[in-house]
Amino acid sequence: MESIVKMGVKTNPRRAGEGSLRTPSEEAPVSREGLSAPAAAREPEAGRKEGGKGAGSGSAAGEGKLSSEKTVPAEIPAEIKRPKSSGRGLSREERADLKKKNRHYSLIAAYAVATIVVSYILVQAAGNIGPLLKVLGRVATTVGMLLSPLFWGFVLAYILLPASGFFEKKLRRLTFFRRKRRDPHGAAVAITCVLAALVVVVILSIVVSSITRSLKIASPAEIVNALRSVAASIKSLQNIITERLAQMNISSNEVKKAVGEIGAKIAQFANGLSSSLTGTLGHIGGFLTNLLFTIIFAIYFMLDARGLRRYWNRVLLAFGGRKARRNFHILAGDADTVFSGYIRGQLIDAFIMAILVSCSLTLIGVRYAVIIGILSGIGNLIPYIGPIVAYGSTIIVCLVCQDLKRLLVAIVVLFVIQTVDGNVINPRLLSSNVDVHPMLVIAALIVGGAFGGIVGMLFAVPVAGFFKIQFEKGIDSLVQKRTGRKPPAKRKKVRKKAQGKA
Numbered sequence: 001m002e003s004i005v006k007m008g009v010k011t012n013p014r015r016a017g018e019g020s021l022r023t024p025s026e027e028a029p030v031s032r033e034g035l036s037a038p039a040a041a042r043e044p045e046a047g048r049k050e051g052g053k054g055a056g057s058g059s060a061a062g063e064g065k066l067s068s069e070k071t072v073p074a075e076i077p078a079e080i081k082r083p084k085s086s087g088r089g090l091s092r093e094e095r096a097d098l099k100k101k102n103r104h105y106s107l108i109a110a111y112a113v114a115t116i117v118v119s120y121i122l123v124q125a126a127g128n129i130g131p132l133l134k135v136l137g138r139v140a141t142t143v144g145m146l147l148s149p150l151f152w153g154f155v156l157a158y159i160l161l162p163a164s165g166f167f168e169k170k171l172r173r174l175t176f177f178r179r180k181r182r183d184p185h186g187a188a189v190a191i192t193c194v195l196a197a198l199v200v201v202v203i204l205s206i207v208v209s210s211i212t213r214s215l216k217i218a219s220p221a222e223i224v225n226a227l228r229s230v231a232a233s234i235k236s237l238q239n240i241i242t243e244r245l246a247q248m249n250i251s252s253n254e255v256k257k258a259v260g261e262i263g264a265k266i267a268q269f270a271n272g273l274s275s276s277l278t279g280t281l282g283h284i285g286g287f288l289t290n291l292l293f294t295i296i297f298a299i300y301f302m303l304d305a306r307g308l309r310r311y312w313n314r315v316l317l318a319f320g321g322r323k324a325r326r327n328f329h330i331l332a333g334d335a336d337t338v339f340s341g342y343i344r345g346q347l348i349d350a351f352i353m354a355i356l357v358s359c360s361l362t363l364i365g366v367r368y369a370v371i372i373g374i375l376s377g378i379g380n381l382i383p384y385i386g387p388i389v390a391y392g393s394t395i396i397v398c399l400v401c402q403d404l405k406r407l408l409v410a411i412v413v414l415f416v417i418q419t420v421d422g423n424v425i426n427p428r429l430l431s432s433n434v435d436v437h438p439m440l441v442i443a444a445l446i447v448g449g450a451f452g453g454i455v456g457m458l459f460a461v462p463v464a465g466f467f468k469i470q471f472e473k474g475i476d477s478l479v480q481k482r483t484g485r486k487p488p489a490k491r492k493k494v495r496k497k498a499q500g501k502a
Contacts, residue, residue, distance in 0.1 A: 149290050153297025157305070159343060164192045164302055189302045203374070210370035334469050342462040345429035350377040350386075353421055357390055360413045366406055368397050380421075382457045383441055387418045436465050 090098065125132055164185075171177055171184035301308070316325040354377025361369035372393045380386030391414060398407035436444075441461055448460025480486055 149293035150297055152290075152294045154301055156294060156298035157301035158340070159347070160192050160196060160298070161302060161305065162340075162344070163195070164188045167191050185306075186303065189299065192302070193299060206370055207374060210368065331470075335466055338465045338469065339462045342465065345426075346381050349421065349426055349429055350380045352425060353377045353380045353386060353417070356417050356421075357414070360417060361394065361410060364406055364409050364413065366394060366397060366403075366410050367401055368393075372397065382454075383445065383461060385457075387414075390414050390418070436461060436468060440464055440468070 165188070168184050168188035171187055174184075176182075177184045313325065316328055320328070354373045356373075357376045358370045358373025361372055366372070372390065375393055376386050376390035379389035391411065394410045394414060395407065398404065398410065441464070444460040444464035445457050448456035448458075448463070450456070452459070
């Protein structure tokens, strides 16, 4: 067997039991170019062993051959060489880089397409700006008419929610709701709605009763005498006109033409009056329908307030994340502080002013005192409008009734009431919620009246207060970034904290 091994014959370990042999010709080719990496690595070692055994004399030819074999490098065939990618595709880092590049280029392409589309739309709109504005105005008015009950229902529910919360706290203490573990929210909403309806009914009854007391209803005999006097005056007027026309040498034909023209104008006026009356009736019907839907929406908003809050919190969390939800809660808190404080404070102030003006003018003896008081209270919802309404209506009523003495007394009383309201009542109700400079109030009222009329003037001051708060917060954050220090706290808050500690 040793001789066979020396000749280059190798045994196959798998077929060793069968005694089969494999010759060198059956193996892989033994040329230098076709050697594999392990064979090329083992060949110099085999050469050194054979040289040590067969060439004991140390001939120069054997040494030269051995040295030449050592210096030849072992080359790896091209079929066996592996590429860098190893056939598995790109690595994770390369894939991440490729995704970033794709996102970047796709974002650039989207911006480019959006810019082109917006530019095209603006160019087309600039050419047809007149019809486009008309269409947008019609759409806005239609949408506003459809959504006005929803908006006013939300406002009404927002105003009544504190009363509902107050009654809910009181009802939770009752044993009925404790034992059965029922939620008193629905009962609190029902109580709030009933009380609000009673307040409205009482106010309307007071207004109607005051009007009926102030107006003098004539008796039937007085009405008949008034009609006879009117007929006699018309006859005398006709005789006077005919005499004057005869003196001026005016023919009857011209008089007939003038009478016909006057009659046509009177008929035209009557037709316009009838159409305006029908339009007024239609407006009254639309107003009553909107009022009904407003009340329904307000009740649903009050009943589902908690569910709506949870739902919109989930929506904000799903689409904007926690940061967007936190920022929205901050903005909503600021808006609630301003709007709730202003609207509820103004309503309380208007109620107080209506009572004070009505009682004071009634004691003085001014006619329509209750109506003047209610109008002044409604006007007091808008800054600087309440005093104008109070003074103007009082002056008009006293001048019509020719009661100058009471007019002077009423003006003095109204001056005292408005002074107390402007310096004591109104600041107490609004100082902790809305702090707006008078110049900003006037500017906000002008802008609100220009864009929204009376409704715009009602909400102009709280909107200005909200933007003022956001502007101050932005300034404070910029100061903190520049200086690294927190801005100083306001004096009012410091006083409150000091009082709480004391």
